[in-house]
Amino acid sequence: MKIKKATYPLVLAVLSLNLYSCDNNVKSDKNKSVFKDYSKVVQGSVNYYNNGKMQIILDLEKNIKLSDNEEGTLINYNKKENSYLREKTENNSKNLILGNENTENVIDDWKDIKDVKLSPSGNKVFYSKEIKENNVTLGIFDSSNKKFKELKSNTLISGNNYGWLDNDSIIYYGVKAESKLNGIFLYNTKTNNEKLLLDIKKGAIEYISIEGNKIIYLTSDFDGNKLLNSFDIDNSKVQVLTTEVQNINDIIVLEDKIFILGKKKDGLSSLYLLSDGKLKKLVYDFPKNIDLEKGIEKDLEGNILFIGYDDSSSKEDVYELVSVDGTVKIKSKKTGQYSFIETN
Template structure:
């Protein structure tokens, strides 16, 4: 009888442990070929009352490539390595932000759901590592910080770090290295940009002595574009990793919302704003350390939350609208760098967002 009871207890314990594991990572499933997203290097998603349509760019116009399942609130993908990551909303009562992460990689599909919500999905350059930040509950005070997931081996990567990463201030610079801004709890003067190398499982300081607080940064080929804030003053500057020097940019932005880097031309395209002016598309050039505004009245307003994307021909895509109050009636625009022109490429207004595959 005692042996029987022990066996029952062991079985219950084993089944319970399996239940806890499955709550965090859903078992891999084979993906039907027709369920693999038909995304291209630039993808436009349209939220049509909860139904999502996907478009590619074809001859300066939107071409429908099908629909997607789930209420998508964010995504990141790598076309060349067939990795597609979506953040899917899971309504859980009024004003709920609950969501899961759905990963489709090389014909296999699995989910991450060991959190209440996850934001700011960022893939590394070969699509096998995903960085994001999570929350324990429907409250900003429940922030858990940055997490990194190894998609290839289906497991979380634990960083040997005591840094509390500040919001969404983390960016991959190659397949193994990620930059992040933050501080160590209880340690003075620890607010810095750090670099973590997963190939060495080691953290180092990337940039010390930031003038104020870092509010945004965007890595480039040989350095990083940084927006810092001290009191009511913002400063935009470029940090050159080779010379370990910082160079101030003449025109200052007061806020940066989204960026996309053109590593080939050593440029950063920015959705941002200068004090007292409307939101606009800008370009920062490393060659002459200048910041140039690209949009003014066409379109009148830019949607800062709809993203910015770039294709292999250096065309940049973003969303705009006539009125900020009508953000569900947007158009998709393309900035043609060769012609220095802004072009309307959508034929109908919609609730669009733009994305591009990692390079």
């Protein structure tokens, strides 16, 4: 499934001050786990679940499948590096699997794997593991040395407001434990150095997305006012994009257009287009419901895809917002439960 969710300014974890490795938590036994061929997966491919079977559908319109029965959910596929992340349930436990350099690395000690982020080069995974309720540890697994390490920081990271900038740098929003400094930070995984990029003096950040050299983020002040902003990492400039967004589940940036799955101020949750400072609703009553937790994706033609249903979430379809004329149509050929495969 595509792990993109709405976030809230709730601080979940203190990252450990200690740096350690957990070699015994990672397995790369080729006899136990065989490297998968996902080379046919493209933008717009999806996971499809129905009647107890999981399939990967490569082309929704032609209903072309990769196989009839997959053993797990494909989360992310990096075509350039031929690496992937998938999730497999075994003995009532969720396993996170990183496939890289023709080897599968099975991380099987954690029952609750959240918000996994595959690095641009496809050899590292940044993720959180829950220790206790509302208490998680964030760290990185590196397939080159088969080791997991926690971040060396005392920053309280809020929700899943983090992601890779490049293969050695992570960006996140949080609060310093001692100084109470509130902002967006850059962390170098090689040197373990942390740098403040942007000081948030009022309120908190509810959503963050890294788009090239820019960070799109939604702030909320103490009076409940919301601002959607863009921060340019290269020149440290902040641009206010709109005051009309109430919350965000997912976004896609295409040149000067931002597609937002979320809620407009004084409005309902839907798919919106932000262009030239104006927010336009794109989806009304077709379908009746949008599955907000599944996010949005784009296909090879640049159309925006989302998942919705009329009466039951067990009978979902994939819908397409056509880029040429803005019409909405059903792209899938059968109902069931869908999730997007993130590709890069």
